[in-house]
Amino acid sequence: xxxxxxxxxxxxxxISLFGCEQNEPSKPVAVEKPTPVVSTPLVQPTKNxxxxxxxxxxxxCAGCHDAGLGHAATMKLKLARAEGMAVLVQRxxxxxxxxxxVVRDGLLEMPPFRPTDINDEELENLSQYIxxxxxxxxxxxxxxxxxxxx
Amino acid sequence: MNKPLPQGIxxxxxxxxxxxIIKIIGDEFVFTDDIKELRSYRDPYNTTRDEDFAPSAAVAxxxxxxIQKILAVVNQYKIPVWTISTGKNFAYGGAAPRKPGxxxxxxxxxxxxIEVNEKHGYAIVEPGVSYYDLYNYIQEKGYKLWIDCAAPAxxxxxxxxxxxxxxxxxxxxxxxxxxxxxxVLADGTVVETxxxxxxxxxxxxxxxxxxxxxxxxLFTQSNFGVITRMGIWLMPEPPGYTPFMVxxxxxxxxxxxxxxxxxLKLNMVIPNAATTVDLLWEAxxxxxxxxxxxxxGPMPDSARKKLGADLGLGVWNFYAAVYGxxxxxxxxxxxxxxxFSKIPGAEFHYxxxxxxxxGWDYRAELMRGKPNMTEFSLxxxxxxxxxxxxSPISAVNGKDAYRQFDMIRNRAHEFDFDYIGEFLVGWRDxxxxxxxxxxxxxxxxxxxxxxxxDALIDDAADNGYGEYRTxxxxxxxxxxxxxxxxxxLLSMQQKIKDELDPNGILxxxxxxxxxxxxxxxA
Numbered sequence: 001x002x003x004x005x006x007x008x009x010x011x012x013x014x015i016s017l018f019g020c021e022q023n024e025p026s027k028p029v030a031v032e033k034p035t036p037v038v039s040t041p042l043v044q045p046t047k048n049x050x051x052x053x054x055x056x057x058x059x060x061c062a063g064c065h066d067a068g069l070g071h072a073a074t075m076k077l078k079l080a081r082a083e084g085m086a087v088l089v090q091r092x093x094x095x096x097x098x099x100x101x102v103v104r105d106g107l108l109e110m111p112p113f114r115p116t117d118i119n120d121e122e123l124e125n126l127s128q129y130i131x132x133x134x135x136x137x138x139x140x141x142x143x144x145x146x147x148x149x150x
Numbered sequence: 151m152n153k154p155l156p157q158g159i160x161x162x163x164x165x166x167x168x169x170x171i172i173k174i175i176g177d178e179f180v181f182t183d184d185i186k187e188l189r190s191y192r193d194p195y196n197t198t199r200d201e202d203f204a205p206s207a208a209v210a211x212x213x214x215x216x217i218q219k220i221l222a223v224v225n226q227y228k229i230p231v232w233t234i235s236t237g238k239n240f241a242y243g244g245a246a247p248r249k250p251g252x253x254x255x256x257x258x259x260x261x262x263x264i265e266v267n268e269k270h271g272y273a274i275v276e277p278g279v280s281y282y283d284l285y286n287y288i289q290e291k292g293y294k295l296w297i298d299c300a301a302p303a304x305x306x307x308x309x310x311x312x313x314x315x316x317x318x319x320x321x322x323x324x325x326x327x328x329x330x331x332x333x334v335l336a337d338g339t340v341v342e343t344x345x346x347x348x349x350x351x352x353x354x355x356x357x358x359x360x361x362x363x364x365x366x367x368l369f370t371q372s373n374f375g376v377i378t379r380m381g382i383w384l385m386p387e388p389p390g391y392t393p394f395m396v397x398x399x400x401x402x403x404x405x406x407x408x409x410x411x412x413x414l415k416l417n418m419v420i421p422n423a424a425t426t427v428d429l430l431w432e433a434x435x436x437x438x439x440x441x442x443x444x445x446x447g448p449m450p451d452s453a454r455k456k457l458g459a460d461l462g463l464g465v466w467n468f469y470a471a472v473y474g475x476x477x478x479x480x481x482x483x484x485x486x487x488x489x490f491s492k493i494p495g496a497e498f499h500y501x502x503x504x505x506x507x508x509g510w511d512y513r514a515e516l517m518r519g520k521p522n523m524t525e526f527s528l529x530x531x532x533x534x535x536x537x538x539x540x541s542p543i544s545a546v547n548g549k550d551a552y553r554q555f556d557m558i559r560n561r562a563h564e565f566d567f568d569y570i571g572e573f574l575v576g577w578r579d580x581x582x583x584x585x586x587x588x589x590x591x592x593x594x595x596x597x598x599x600x601x602x603x604d605a606l607i608d609d610a611a612d613n614g615y616g617e618y619r620t621x622x623x624x625x626x627x628x629x630x631x632x633x634x635x636x637x638x639l640l641s642m643q644q645k646i647k648d649e650l651d652p653n654g655i656l657x658x659x660x661x662x663x664x665x666x667x668x669x670x671x672a
Contacts, residue, residue, distance in 0.1 A: 059282060063304065063523030069436065070508035072527040079438060079530075104190050108591070109526075109535035111238060112190035114245065115181055116210045116258035116278075 050121035053129025060117060061088065061126070064110075076109060084136050092134035096127040153184065154204040156229045156251035157668070163227055164206060167253075170223040171209050179210040179259065191254050193244035195536045195590055196623065197600035203246035203622055205232065208254035214378050217255070218338040221376075221655065224253065225336065228667075230658045231255040233376050235277035237305035239313070241539035241585070243622035248659035255376065257308075264379065265355075268293045271384045272329065272355040277308040277377060281521040294387040296519035298322055301512070303521025308380045312370045314619055316574055316581055318516040320473065321385045322423025323576060325370060330354040332379035333369050336651035341375070355381035371619065372643070373657035374650045385519070388473040392483060393514040395504065397464030399495040404555055405548030406493050407468050408573070408580075412546040414489060415575055419482050422517055424470035424575040426551075429454060431570050431585065432463045434531040435509035435524055439568070447566040463509075464497075470575075471517040531570065534589030536596060538623075540606050542615040544573065544580040551580060557609050558584045565602040581618060607631060620661075629662020644669070 057065075064073035065088040078086035085091060100123055106112035118126065155164050172180050181187035184204070191208050192200045209231075211217050224231050232247035233255045239245065247254060261278030266288060273284060281299035284307060288295055298317035300310045309315075311324040321327045330344045341347075343366050346354030358364065369375050398407055407426055414420045430439075430449065443453040458465065472479045472486070490496050504510035512524035529535040540558065544550045551573060559569040567586060574581040584606070588599040603624060610617065611631040620628045629640050643663045647654075654665020 060304070063302070064526055069506070070511055070522070070524040070527075072523060072530060075436070075527060076438075076530045076533075079441075080533075104186065106190075106194045108533065109529040111194050111240060111244070111535075112192075114190040114208070114256065114258065115187055116179075116208075116256050117190075117236075 050119060050125060053122075053125035053127070056118055056122050056126045057089070057129055060113060065089070073110065084140070085138055087136075089130055089133040090136045091130075091138055092136060093138035094127075094130060094134075096124070096131065099127040099130060100124075154201070154206050154250040156206060156253075157249070159227065159229055159251070164229070167223055167227045167229055168207060171220055171253075174219045174223070175209060175211050175216050179212075181208040181210075182206070191245045191256075193240070193246040193622070195240055195244070195538065196246070196621070197536070197538060197588075197596050197603065198623055201250060203243065203248070204250045205247050205254045206251045208245075208256050210256040210259045212259045214332075214334065214340065217257075217334050217376055217378065218340075220255065221334065221336060221338055224655045225653050228653050228655065229253060230655055232657050233257065233373075235306045235309035235312075235377075236261070236280045237300075237309045238302075239305075239309065241537050241621065242313070242619060246622060248622050248625065248657070252658075257376075257378070260378065263287050266291065266293060266295070266384070267355070268295055270356060271295060271386055272381055273297075273307075273384055274330075274355060274379060274381045275307050276379055277306065279308070280304055280306045281310075285519070285521050288384075295384040296321075296387055297384060297521075298324065298327065298519050299516065299521045300324075301516050301525040302523045303516075304523065307382050308377055311380060311382065312377055314371055316423060316576075317519070318423050318425070318513070318574075319385055319519050320421040320423075321383065321519075322574070324382070325367070327383040328366065328380060329356065329358045329383060330381040331366055331369065331377050333375035333377050335375045336653065336656050340378075355383075368646065371661050373660040373663055374646060376656065389475050390479050391471060391473050391518050392479050393469070393471040393501065393517050394483070394486075395499040395510065395513070396468040396490050396493075397462070397497045397499065398466040398468065398493060399464055401465050402552070403464070403493055403496070404466050404573075405552045407466060407490065407496075407548075408546060408551040408575075409548035410489050410492065411468065411470075411575055414486060415546060415577055419485055420470045420575075421473060422471050424468065425513070426573040426575065426580075427467045427469065428569065428571050429458055429463055429465050429467070430531070430568055431528065431572055432467050432509045433457050433461055434528045434570070435512065436461070436507070436527070438530050439532055448563050448568045461507075461509075462499075467509075469513045469517070471514075528570070528585055528587065531568075532587050532589055534591050536588040536590030536599065538586050538599065538603060538621045539619075540584040540586060540603055540610075540617065541619055542582050542610045542617050544582050544615065546575055546578060546580055551582070553613065554582050554610075554615060557613065558582075558606060561602060561606055561609060562586070565598050565605075567599065567602060625659060626662045 064071055067087045074086045103113050103123055188205055191205050193203055230252045232252040234245050235257045257277035259278055260276040262276045263279055264274040266273045281303040284297050298319045298321040300315050300317055311328050315324050316322050330346050333341045344360040345351045345357050347360050369377055442457050443449045472482045508524055512522050515522050544554050562569045570585040572583050586599055588595045607627050617628050632639050647663050648666045654667050658665050658668050
């Protein structure tokens with residue numbers, strides 16, 4: 001994962017710059033004390049730094065949607081839909097609009113994700129990553145499940 | 151649906167406040183669209199209507215200065231803000247505010263890991279840092295430190311600690327391991343607590359108390375300030391780690407295992423936050439209820455027996471671990487085995503036979519501070535994902551534990567729900583978590599879950615048990631159940647609230663603490 005080091009100095013100067021542009025609050029405020037440590041933000045601020053789809057997937061989706069046991073969503077999709085529809089990144093039946101809706105709104109067991117978790121550009125990246133990763137013919141997988149259910 | 155607005159605030163005033171906040175943080179981080187943006191700020195799993203907790207907006211500052219300026223704006227308009235950090239807080243209300251119309255102050259973007267100190271074993275983090283973030287950072291740097299995470303682990307250090315959350319390593323009592331915080335008060339004043347209250351302090355994350363009253367606790371489960379930074383102690387990676395599980399065949403074994411675990415915990419032979427987990431919680435890690443029972447109401451005994459036998463689980467399942475150099479682990483493990491072997495039918499399980507079973511794997515990871523999401527599988531149990539947690543505190547005492555279990559189980563069955571629960575065994579207390587699962591798409595079931603929860607608060611209060619944390623819907627009722635001496639505790643909290651936040655802008659109603667101007671309407 002590509003990371004940018006932001007020094008404390010740079011951060012302090014950014015904050016000061018911001019401070020000059022705005023009206024100060026009516027009451028005097030304490031100045032943030034310099035922190036005698038190295039500051040390395042792990043997750044970049046969302047503005048202008050949309051993270052890649054794979055990064056978002058690993059941070060927010062993989063815990064429940066990866067292949068294998070112990071992944072709540074994979075377990076549920078396998079039971080509710082079909083074996084071949086259980087693993088999100090293998091599927092080829094998902095559209096960007098559908099993924100965007102489910103991420104923002106939640107669906108049954110799945111909760112919604114806030115725009116501060118995943119911003120709009122990152123959500124597009126995520127959808128594209130999931131769609132591009134697809135490997136399974138979901139039509140066949142679903143037909144097989146229907147057959148098994150009969 | 152009409153636009154939710156704060157009580158007594160016109161749309162014009164609201165728009166004025168939002169325009170002012172946009173000037174501070176830019177419109178990219180001010181969310182006001184009820185459908186496209188704000189549905190992600192509701193609690194998807196609540197027992198009532200979404201409208202009961204619908205925010206009017208969410209705003210996401212990046213810096214301390216931006217928070218100060220936002221607070222100046224909302225003070226001017228007297229609009230309440232509901233502070234959240236990262237993580238989800240599901241079972242307790244999610245990101246949603248206590249009343250409709252509040253503006254959510256979302257600190258997710260403040261996500262700097264300020265410092266990780268390997269030698270002294272601590273980290274200083276901002277509110278937006280999740281357990282995943284801190285874990286990944288430590289792995290990447292190769293520090294020999296463990297974190298202690300909640301389960302599910304997309305939670306955040308500041309949010310979970312300030313809501314008195316717990317984990318599963320020896321550092322499982324999160325607030326106990328917290329050291330120093332930076333807080334913005336309602337008037338914009340920034341306070342560093344403890345040792346960091348002195349200029350150029352070098353010990354802010356090493357000694358909790360500084361001089362004078364220790365105030366950090368005042369900012370937890372409260373609405374007295376906005377925490378913008380927190381120190382948290384991290385456990386040095388031990389030279390060895392052995393997780394184990396004891397399966398227990400009978401319901402009454404809860405009493406035995408609790409009494410036998412108590413001295414082992416108090417004397418730190420078992421150093422970590424152990425868990426006594428019921429059959430259904432364990433089973434939900436790999437199965438759903440419908441695979442064993444499709445009828446209405448709680449799973450009958452016959453199906454439970456088959457489930458336990460198929461998955462090799464007990465009616466109760468006790469998890470703990472030993473840590474350290476191998477001779478110490480062996481010594482402690484011998485003592486633990488001798489102790490628990492007194493329970494007829496108790497069986498010990500280790501990595502060699504359980505590895506690959508989701509229930510075992512995620513506990514074994516959590517007890518060494520590795521974040522995972524497996525516990526979210528509980529939401530599959532009945533399907534539809536709805537859940538709230540009823541969380542009374544119990545002594546580490548067999549009779550109390552069994553009495554609480556029996557009380558909750560009987561009520562749950564009366565309302566046609568399963569008992570799904572665990573006891574998180576600390577040094578002197580147990581967090582008893584009853585996971586009340588329901589289908590969130592089923593209105594009747596939601597209502598029934600709500601009524602059950604309400605009845606349980608009364609049952610617990612009648613028996614002298616109090617809850618450690620609760621959902622938005624029940625904050626007032628549980629605060630009132632701490633009623634000794636005419637509710638002197640809550641009265642004192644309200645006095646502090648009025649002094650520190652005279653306009654009542656910070657998270658009104660959190661844990662039953664309302665500002666003066668809203669007390670009559672609450």
